[in-house]
Structure formats: structure tokens, C-alpha cells
Amino acid sequence: MAVYRQLLAHHWKSFTRSLSRRNRWLTVLAGGMVMLYVTVLLGGMGFFFKEVFRGTPAGIDSVSFLNQHLIEVLLGMFSMRFFLQQGPRMKIRPYLHLPIPRKKLVRFYQLFSLFSFHNVIPYLFILPFWMRYFIAGGYELGGALTWLAGFTLFLFLSHFAINLLRTVLSRNSFHFLIAVSVMASLLVIDQVIQTHFVSLMSFVLFGQLAAGNLYFLGLIAACTVSIFLYSSAVIRHNLRSTPEAHGSPRVLRRAIFFGPKRGQVMNLVMLELRMIWRNKRPKHYFLLSVVFALAYISLMLADTDMFQSEAINAVIGLFASGTFALNYGQLMFAWESIYFDGFLARSIRPEEMVLAKLMILQGSCLLFFLISLPLFIWLNPDLLLLHVTFLFYNAGVTSVLMLALAVRNQHRVDIARSGSFFNYEGFSLSHWLWIIPTVLPPALTLFLLQNIRWTALLFIGGVGVASLVFSRQWSEYFTQQLLSRKYQMAMGFRKYED
Amino acid sequence: MKIDVHRLKKRYNDHFALDVPALSIEPGQSFGLVGNNGAGKTTLLRLLLDLLPADDGEVRIGDEPVALAEAWKRHVGSYLDSSFLLDYLSPLEFLSFIGSVYGLSRSEILDRLTPFTPFLPAGALDPHGVLIRDLSTGNAKKVGIVAALFFEPDIAILDEPFANLDPRSQIVLKNLLRDLNTKKGLTLLISSHDLAHVTEVCKRIAVLEDGHFIREIDTSEETLRELQDYFAAE
Numbered sequence: 001m002a003v004y005r006q007l008l009a010h011h012w013k014s015f016t017r018s019l020s021r022r023n024r025w026l027t028v029l030a031g032g033m034v035m036l037y038v039t040v041l042l043g044g045m046g047f048f049f050k051e052v053f054r055g056t057p058a059g060i061d062s063v064s065f066l067n068q069h070l071i072e073v074l075l076g077m078f079s080m081r082f083f084l085q086q087g088p089r090m091k092i093r094p095y096l097h098l099p100i101p102r103k104k105l106v107r108f109y110q111l112f113s114l115f116s117f118h119n120v121i122p123y124l125f126i127l128p129f130w131m132r133y134f135i136a137g138g139y140e141l142g143g144a145l146t147w148l149a150g151f152t153l154f155l156f157l158s159h160f161a162i163n164l165l166r167t168v169l170s171r172n173s174f175h176f177l178i179a180v181s182v183m184a185s186l187l188v189i190d191q192v193i194q195t196h197f198v199s200l201m202s203f204v205l206f207g208q209l210a211a212g213n214l215y216f217l218g219l220i221a222a223c224t225v226s227i228f229l230y231s232s233a234v235i236r237h238n239l240r241s242t243p244e245a246h247g248s249p250r251v252l253r254r255a256i257f258f259g260p261k262r263g264q265v266m267n268l269v270m271l272e273l274r275m276i277w278r279n280k281r282p283k284h285y286f287l288l289s290v291v292f293a294l295a296y297i298s299l300m301l302a303d304t305d306m307f308q309s310e311a312i313n314a315v316i317g318l319f320a321s322g323t324f325a326l327n328y329g330q331l332m333f334a335w336e337s338i339y340f341d342g343f344l345a346r347s348i349r350p351e352e353m354v355l356a357k358l359m360i361l362q363g364s365c366l367l368f369f370l371i372s373l374p375l376f377i378w379l380n381p382d383l384l385l386l387h388v389t390f391l392f393y394n395a396g397v398t399s400v401l402m403l404a405l406a407v408r409n410q411h412r413v414d415i416a417r418s419g420s421f422f423n424y425e426g427f428s429l430s431h432w433l434w435i436i437p438t439v440l441p442p443a444l445t446l447f448l449l450q451n452i453r454w455t456a457l458l459f460i461g462g463v464g465v466a467s468l469v470f471s472r473q474w475s476e477y478f479t480q481q482l483l484s485r486k487y488q489m490a491m492g493f494r495k496y497e498d
Numbered sequence: 499m500k501i502d503v504h505r506l507k508k509r510y511n512d513h514f515a516l517d518v519p520a521l522s523i524e525p526g527q528s529f530g531l532v533g534n535n536g537a538g539k540t541t542l543l544r545l546l547l548d549l550l551p552a553d554d555g556e557v558r559i560g561d562e563p564v565a566l567a568e569a570w571k572r573h574v575g576s577y578l579d580s581s582f583l584l585d586y587l588s589p590l591e592f593l594s595f596i597g598s599v600y601g602l603s604r605s606e607i608l609d610r611l612t613p614f615t616p617f618l619p620a621g622a623l624d625p626h627g628v629l630i631r632d633l634s635t636g637n638a639k640k641v642g643i644v645a646a647l648f649f650e651p652d653i654a655i656l657d658e659p660f661a662n663l664d665p666r667s668q669i670v671l672k673n674l675l676r677d678l679n680t681k682k683g684l685t686l687l688i689s690s691h692d693l694a695h696v697t698e699v700c701k702r703i704a705v706l707e708d709g710h711f712i713r714e715i716d717t718s719e720e721t722l723r724e725l726q727d728y729f730a731a732e
Contacts, residue, residue, distance in 0.1 A: 254626065255594075255627060256591055256594075257604060258591065258594045258595040258598040259594065259598055260603060264599070271595060274586060275584075275586055279586055339581055340581065341578065342582035342583065344547075345548075345549060345574075345578075345582065346576075346596070346599055347568070347571040347572045347599055347600060349568065350568075416585075487549075487551045
């Protein structure tokens, strides 16, 4: 017990000291506001489920409808959490050389990792839903509790499964991305050919739990415990491998020669593309963007019953062609945080650096527009015009917004960090708040002008084209921003953070 | 090209990290900077390269204040630490990128790298080479130092160039730096903890302590002993 007490004390210190390093009041205030917003939004959706999801088929109550879709939702969350959830392996490393049994360390960190934001978020929706439709909805208390316990165990099962998968696949994320793509394709096929196998399975499993069937609860509990024990064993076995090792040195098939012929801006573009492709974290952002543009967008496009809102269409439009600009662009300059001093000290003109980044953002919008275009043609041709409109909007406006965020980056990012895919390194509060100016204007425009949709699309596309015309002016503006912030950026990038 | 430092001050919180009333390094001079850990050597080099804002005073390279202009960068080669390397490139890719930044053509890049081949790690200029991040610390550093020197700058600023290098490479580097300084007129500014190396390469040496220059010596046969006595007595 003394070991566990010590470990808990270390984490408490780490948590409190990481808070005091930053501007605590502002962080707590703004973070609290975002949390409040998310709580109200998800809580409202849970409590007013019947009113919000008006597409519920006649004769099916809200609980049955949710039961049908729970596994789909949990699978969707699973693939996103795979990238976002922090695994326990990195936290164990400082203790490995000490005389503490590794079994104890692994089990402690496996259980400790359950205290995660990702495990809290679902309850913001589930608990209000449960209160209204189970407790106040006439279900027996036993059934209601069994259902909630089953959901919790399912969540824990996916948590430990992610810890297991990340340990096994940390050296080859490509396999995971293929697996996710196959899984998403099967889900889309399940929807398109209307077999609804996943829905049926979900309906039976959670329906039995709601009826208070303890055998089903025992089955999920057994699965959860098995995954916990197995993942603990695999993590323990993998602790011997060095997470930072790059494996055998990679021999290039042919080195690229950067000559002056291409021009400095194109050389910088080529350099950044190489940085993306040869480093784990930016490469995962790229691959995740491809998965998002294909798998998630196809799910959203295929499920025409559930998503009929113009605001949702705005999200589809933004992410179909702008997914890479949104994902990768927000951390621009921070990607080069390790090399930033080298860039500043050399004769690289800041205006060329900015222009190269703008070109990458705008080019990525065109690339992802083309990648997702067949899906729009095949699954939902009605949204084709929206897709074209948002190509211009994303290239013109979203790219500029991301660059505006990028010149504010001051947190170091380790692009080669192994053992974790997406983590929060490099992010600050402004990254979360930036969602508002990025998503709200087009979503509001489409929502408010839904009766004159053509005008709305013309307006959104027009703003994008106008902004594209002023690309040169934008790059001059951001050059000034970069010059005025370069010292703060460089100082921030030199600091290591937990 | 001349380096001029005038009333330069840098403060971290309430503590003065550097306070240099005046420093002038003439073209073609070799200037060594020695001092204990935390003396302010890297801070001074960062201020010279405009990587830090000064709280007061200014640095001029040529006639340009470094904080207000960019043109001086075309004449200055520098290597302070691994942040000056793009480790996801191979040495050839990295050196060709640096060459392109300074407007060199492909043949010029390869020509100017030739004298540095004995110093570079084996296979560094091979088109099928490994990435810099797969090199050892010392070999990666050699690539960084060559990147600071091969494009024929007027001034070279190097932080701890001899640390992490094997004995043979230290000797090759010493000879290279001396040759560049005496034959090509390269102005050298080197910071080092290695008193023997710095006295062999530099003709003028300054001791920095708690952010202040406390001693300046023109190198002679006695300099090494004098410096060793100074640091031993502290």
C-alpha cells in the first residue's frame, strides 16, 4: 500500500505543479466555461433525447432507439480515443529501475488511467438520459442499474483494450489505421445494404441489460477483467522495449537535393512535407485526417436519417476538405519547435516561411477535397455543392484562421515521440477556443439562411474566394505577426514540458 | 565583418544573466569564450544571433543591428545545439537545404563540401545515407558544424564545438578552424569548456563569470596555465 500511496502522491504533485506553471486563473476560468458548455450541451442532448432526435422511428421508445445505436457510438468513440487517450506506459518508465514489482506498477497505472476525461464525457450524456428514461421512465431499478453497470463495464473494456492495442501497435500505427478503415467500411456497408447487424447486436445486448439480465452483465464483466489482465501482461512484457528507439536506422532510397532552382518557398514546402512524412506525430495527423475524410465523412453522409441539420452539414463541409488544415494547421510552427532556433539564425526569410505554410494549408484543402469527392458523388450527391463551397471556404478562410492560431503557438512539440499517438503536448486553451470562430460562422450562416440555401452557399464560398484573392496580403500580415512574436515563440519552444 | 556589442543587458526575472558594456570582435579575429556553467556564454551567443531579445543595448554585425535586420544572416554561420539540425533529413539533404538557403547551386554545394569530407561522418554525402537522427550525438554534431562553415560565411559562431567529438575529430576540427581563420579570414567566435582546445584555436580569450567579462587575454604560451590556475582557484 505504501508504494501505491507514494505513486498517488507523485501524481498529485505533478498535477498541482503543472497547474501552477500556467496562468491558473485564466485557465481555470476559460476551461470551466468550456466544460460548462460541453456539460450543458451533452446533458441537454441526453435529457431531451426524444425531442432532439426527432428521427426516432414510430413505435420505438427512446431507450430502445439508443440501445440500437450504442455499439456504433462506442465503436466511433473507440477509434477516436485510440489516438487521444494517454496510455500508462510512459508514466511507468521513471520507476522501472527501482525495486518496485513491475506487476504492481502496471496494475496501478492501468487502474489510474481510468481517471480520464474520456471516461467522464460519456456520462455527461448518459446520466441525464438514464435519470429521465430509466428512473423516471418506469424501468425497474434493478434493470436500470444493470444497464448502467453494463455501460460502465463496456467503457472500461474499451479503455483497457485501447491500452492493449496501443502497446501492441505503437510501432506500427498503419495496421491500426487499416483496421479502422475496414471497420468503418463494414459499418457503412451495414448501413447501405441495410443489414443493420451492428444495430441488432447492440439492441439485444443493451436490451437484455435493461431487462436486468445478470448473465449478460456477467459476460461483459468477464470480458473486461480478461482484457484488463491480458493488457497488463502485454504492457509488462513490452516495458523492456525502449519507447524512443527508432528501430534500425532507415536508409534512404534516394536523398532529395534541395537546390535553388525550385525557389526558396517550394524548398520550404518540400522540407515541411518531409517533416510530416518522417516523424510519427505529424504523420499520424495526416493519416488520421485521411481516415476522417473517408471513414467518418462516409458514415455521416450515409446516415441521412439522423443528420438532416444544416449545422451538421457545415461540419461535414468543414471537415471533408479542411480536416488536415484543421488538425495539422493548428500546431504549425510548433511542429518545428525543436528546430526553431536553427530557422531563426539562418538566412530564411520569414515571409517565405509563412507563404510556404499557407501553400501547404491551401494545398491540403484541395487534396482532401479530391479524396472525399467520390464519397459525396456516391453517398449524397445533394451535398456536392456544399463540398465545392467549403473547398473555397476552407482554402480561403479556415487556412487563414489556422495560421492566425499557429503564430500564437508557444509550446514545444516532440514530433518523434514514440509510444503515444495524439497527445495534448503543444496545445493550449486557445486551441480549444479557436473552434468557435472556425465552426460557428459557417454553421450559423447555413442554419440561419437554410430557407435560402443557395444564397448561404454563395455567401460562404464568396467569402472563401475573397480571402483566397488576398493570400499575399494575408502572408504579409502573418509575417509581421511572426516577427513580433518570434522571441516568445522561441523561448516557449525551448522549454520541455511534462 | 565586425561584431560590435554595446551596453548589452539580459535579465531573467530579477537576475542579470548578462551585462556586457562593450565588446568588439574585429574581422578575421578568433575569439574564445570560456566560463563555468551558467556564466552566460550561451545567452551571449543567442543574443548575438538575435534568438533572444536584449533588455538593453544592442548587437551589430557589420553595420546592422541584428534585432532590426535580416541581411547579416547571409554572412553568419552558426551552430549552438541540436536545434540547428533538421534531424529528419539525411546529412546530404540537410547540407543541400542549407546550401540552397544561401543561394548555392548543386555543384557549388558539392564543391564546397569537399574540404569538410574528412571531418564528416563516413557516408554522410551518400544519396542512400541514413537520417541525421540515426547518427550518434557526435556525428550529428559534425554535420551541424559543417553546415555552419561550408557555405563560406564571414563569421562563424559555435557553442562547445569540441564536446562529444572523438579525439581524431577534435584534432581535425581544430585544424579546420585554424585554416579557415588564417587562410580565409573567417571571424571565429567559439564558446568552450575545453581550455586546451580554445587556447589552441583562438588568439583572444575572454572569461565570463555571472554574466560579466572579468578577464580578457591575448593568447600566448602561458594562457592555458593561466586559465587553468584561474578556474582551479575559484
